[in-house]
Amino acid sequence: xxxxxxxxxxxxxxxxxxxxxxxxxxxxxxxxxxxxxxxxxxxxxxxxxxxxxxxxxxxxxxxxxxxxxxxxxxxxxxxxxxxxxxxxxxxxxxxxxxxxxxxxxxxxxxxxxxxxxxxxxxxxxxxxxxxxxxxxxxxxxxxxxxxxxxxxxxxxxxxxxxxxxxxxxxxxxxxxxxxxxxxxxxxxxxxxxxxxxxxxxxxxxxxxxxxxxxxxxxxxxxxxxxxxxxxxxxxxxxxxxxxxxxxxxxxxxxxxxxxxxxxxxxxxxxxxxxxxxx
Amino acid sequence: xxxxxxxxxxxxxxxxxxxxxxxxxxxxxxxxxxxxxxxxxxxxxxxxxxxxxxxxxxxxxxxxxxxxxxxxxxxxxxxxxxxxxxxxxxxxxxxxxxxxxxxxxxxxxxxxxxxxxxxxxxxxxxxxxxxxxxxxxxxxxxxxxxxxxxxxxxxxxxxxxxxxxxxxxxxxxxxxxxxxxxxxxxxxxxxxxxxxxxxxxxxxxxxxxxxxxxxxxxxxxxxxxxxxxxxxxxxxxxxxxxxxxxxxxxxxxxxxxxxxxxxxxxxxxxxxxxxxxxxxxxxxxxxxxxxxxxxxxxxxxxxxxxx
Numbered sequence: 001x002x003x004x005x006x007x008x009x010x011x012x013x014x015x016x017x018x019x020x021x022x023x024x025x026x027x028x029x030x031x032x033x034x035x036x037x038x039x040x041x042x043x044x045x046x047x048x049x050x051x052x053x054x055x056x057x058x059x060x061x062x063x064x065x066x067x068x069x070x071x072x073x074x075x076x077x078x079x080x081x082x083x084x085x086x087x088x089x090x091x092x093x094x095x096x097x098x099x100x101x102x103x104x105x106x107x108x109x110x111x112x113x114x115x116x117x118x119x120x121x122x123x124x125x126x127x128x129x130x131x132x133x134x135x136x137x138x139x140x141x142x143x144x145x146x147x148x149x150x151x152x153x154x155x156x157x158x159x160x161x162x163x164x165x166x167x168x169x170x171x172x173x174x175x176x177x178x179x180x181x182x183x184x185x186x187x188x189x190x191x192x193x194x195x196x197x198x199x200x201x202x203x204x205x206x207x208x209x210x211x212x213x214x215x216x217x218x219x220x221x222x223x224x225x226x227x228x229x230x231x232x233x234x235x236x237x238x239x240x241x242x243x244x245x246x247x248x249x250x251x252x253x254x255x256x257x258x259x260x261x262x263x264x265x266x267x268x269x270x271x272x273x274x275x276x277x278x
Numbered sequence: 279x280x281x282x283x284x285x286x287x288x289x290x291x292x293x294x295x296x297x298x299x300x301x302x303x304x305x306x307x308x309x310x311x312x313x314x315x316x317x318x319x320x321x322x323x324x325x326x327x328x329x330x331x332x333x334x335x336x337x338x339x340x341x342x343x344x345x346x347x348x349x350x351x352x353x354x355x356x357x358x359x360x361x362x363x364x365x366x367x368x369x370x371x372x373x374x375x376x377x378x379x380x381x382x383x384x385x386x387x388x389x390x391x392x393x394x395x396x397x398x399x400x401x402x403x404x405x406x407x408x409x410x411x412x413x414x415x416x417x418x419x420x421x422x423x424x425x426x427x428x429x430x431x432x433x434x435x436x437x438x439x440x441x442x443x444x445x446x447x448x449x450x451x452x453x454x455x456x457x458x459x460x461x462x463x464x465x466x467x468x469x470x471x472x473x474x475x476x477x478x479x480x481x482x483x484x485x486x487x488x489x490x491x492x493x494x495x496x497x498x499x500x501x502x503x504x505x506x507x508x509x510x511x512x513x514x515x516x517x518x519x520x521x522x523x524x525x526x527x528x529x530x531x532x533x534x535x536x537x538x539x540x541x542x543x544x545x546x547x548x549x550x551x552x553x554x555x556x557x558x559x560x561x562x563x564x565x566x567x568x569x570x571x572x573x574x575x576x577x578x579x580x581x582x583x584x585x
Contacts (some may be wrong), residue, residue: 009489014392017385020378021399024457027414028402030425034417047417047428090312097308101301109309116320118566120518123539126330126546126555127323150315180304209407211521216547227409231525234413243417250413254406261405265398268405272462273469 034247035059046243059248063233066245069252071222072229079141079214079225080204086149087203088196094150095158096184100170116152122212132217143217144225148207154199157275161195162188198271205268208257226253324563330556347557357558359533360541363448364517367537370448371455372512378460379508383467384497397468400461408458408521415454416441416526441527444534451535454522459515463508470504471497513569517562538562 029049036055037046063069097103098110121128128147129138137143169191170183178186189196211227218224224232230253237245261268331347351357382400386393403411418425419440427437440450474497482492520540523529529536529544536544542562546555 013385017382017396018392020382021396024403024461025399026425027411027418027457030417031414045423047423047425090315093308093310094312097305101305101308103302103305106305112321113312113316115567116316118514118569119320119324119563121319122520123518123542123559123562123566124319124323124327125542126552126559127326128319130326131318131323146315147319150312150319152316155312205405209409211407211409212524212543215524227407227521230407230409230413234416234525238416246413246417250406250410254410257405258402261401262398269401269465272404273465 031247031251034244035251037244059244060252063245063248063252066237067229067233067249067252068221068224069226069229072224072226072253073256075141075224076208076226079144080207082141083145083148083207084200084203086145087151087154087199090150091154091158091199092184092189094155095162096188098155098159099162100167113152113155116150121147122216125216129216138217139219139223141218141223144214144223147213151199151203153275154203157199158192158195161192165191194274197267198274201268201271202275205257229253327556327559327563330552331560334553334556347553348560351554351557351561354554356533356536357541360529360536360538361561363533363535364537367448367452367455368513368516370452371459371516372509374452375456375460375512376463376505376508378456379463380467380501380505382460382464383471384493386464387468387471397461397464400464402461403458404462408519409525411454411458412522412525415450415522419450419526441535442531444531447527447531447535451522451526454526455516455519459512463512466504466508467501470501474500510569510572514566517566517569538565 026049030047033049033051034046036057036059037052038054038056038058094113098106132138132143132146135143135146137146165188169187173183173187209227210225211231214225215228215231218228230249233249234246237243237249332344334347382397386397421427421437421439421442422431424440426440427435431437438446441447478496478500479492482496487495517537518539520537520543523535523537523540524543527535529540538558539562542555542558545551545558
């Protein structure tokens with residue numbers, strides 16, 4: 001877009017945006033600098049944004065040892081992968097049905113699905129916890145995952161993605177004697193890859209960052225995910241005002257997604273936009 | 279219309295009917311995996327919570343049912359406070375986030391090195407968990423030696439207890455939320471701006487329209503569907519996220535940061551008052567469904583489906 005504006009207001013706007021960006025990035029800058037600052041140099045100047053001359057990885061070592069980061073990473077990875085794996089099956093099936101099949105009540109079913117977008121599990125805390133304990137899933141990672149196995153959002157997204165694929169491909173395959181299952185698996189799924197990738201990015205981001213639901217469902221330390229671990233870690237470090245330690249722990253929790261985002265920025269951005277707008 | 283076409287239509291019609299009959303079975307089979315989970319974790323819980331709100335006895339032994347839980351709920355000053363806080367919080371975060379997001383998007387529309395760098399900066403908070411943002415802001419809000427006071431202090435301001443002061447706590451959390459979410463909404467506005475044809479701006483410029491006029495007459499009206507969409511997702515987001523409240527304030531001080539979802543969490547998890555939690559859930563779900571109805575309308579009107 002070529003919205004070239006006259007010189008001085010444009011310059012002023014740019015300066016303003018840069019100033020706001022400086023404010024926006026300051027918490028990150030502080031996190032990085034404080035996490036590298038040795039404890040001794042902390043004290044009253046812990047807020048200083050000037051890196052300490054004796055910067056080192058001491059806080060990361062301490063954080064790694066006082067928290068159980070390997071376990072938290074593993075649990076979070078299992079959570080994200082498990083949710084995504086089941087979701088991919090459920091959203092492909094239902095997405096196909098809504099995109100390609102004409103059946104009575106299709107619109108009604110579609111609205112029924114959309115209800116899930118509003119009713120996120122933390123709102124239905126009490127009944128969902130009862131359901132999970134009936135199935136023996138309380139305090140398990142599967143229990144954290146289960147309410148997300150169906151994704152109205154994913155179904156909505158796949159419906160739109162499948163619709164962008166020309167029907168001719170399927171007609172040709174049908175003439176050649178392919179079954180419906182074969183058509184879905186061999187033709188639609190490979191062609192819908194951009195949609196799946198976008199969904200995967202959004203789903204993994206959401207579950208990596210989720211806190212309240214895993215907090216409610218799990219109680220034993222062995223089932224902690226990164227966010228729940230960070231919360232308990234922060235609480236204990238806060239009482240000792242160990243801010244360097246908290247900054248290091250926070251960075252450890254946020255780093256995987258931040259790194260992925262910086263590396264695959266365009267893909268992330270287009271996924272968020274695609275999944276939001278489509 | 280002649281006879282032959284009529285019978286042709288009839289034939290096609292009955293063939294179509296049996297085919298639809300067959301596809302209904304296939305469709306149900308394909309919807310089943312999703313429907314099982316939706317039934318277990320979305321529909322049944324709503325029914326259950328409605329039932330609980332009417333039947334769970336909340337005072338030891340005494341059979342109090344019917345609308346008693348709702349009476350207690352509406353008599354509870356904390357619930358009124360939570361609902362009021364939620365409205366203040368929703369409006370007070372959604373409006374500034376969206377204004378900022380729109381300003382970011384308009385300002386960073388052109389792709390240059392600088393603008394893509396700035397865009398990244400604004401999206402970074404979106405990528406971190408709200409728990410991580412809360413950990414950072416718990417330091418930022420520390421009185422005296424926290425980031426805010428440290429730098430405001432060097433400008434001559436005094437000490438402020440950002441989240442310990444009942445008058446400031448909710449506003450401090452709003453600041454955190456705006457910081458966290460504005461970049462996300464910016465993405466949608468950037469996409470919306472891309473869809474506006476250049477020619478419109480060209481001809482407006484030829485006719486001597488100033489930047490402000492071009493924004494008001496072209497950008498804003500054409501972004502309206504995006505705007506409506508963003509308002510809805512922003513509202514849902516602020517109503518369903520309470521991680522920062524749990525971690526930073528615990529609803530306090532003196533309930534100044536208590537909101538509906540936190541109130542439910544508190545009643546269910548801390549007070550074990552299932553009846554009251556259920557009644558509060560029913561009220562919240564009703565509010566969310568109203569917003570969802572608005573969102574459906576927005577989606578239907580704002581986006582064009584093919585087919």
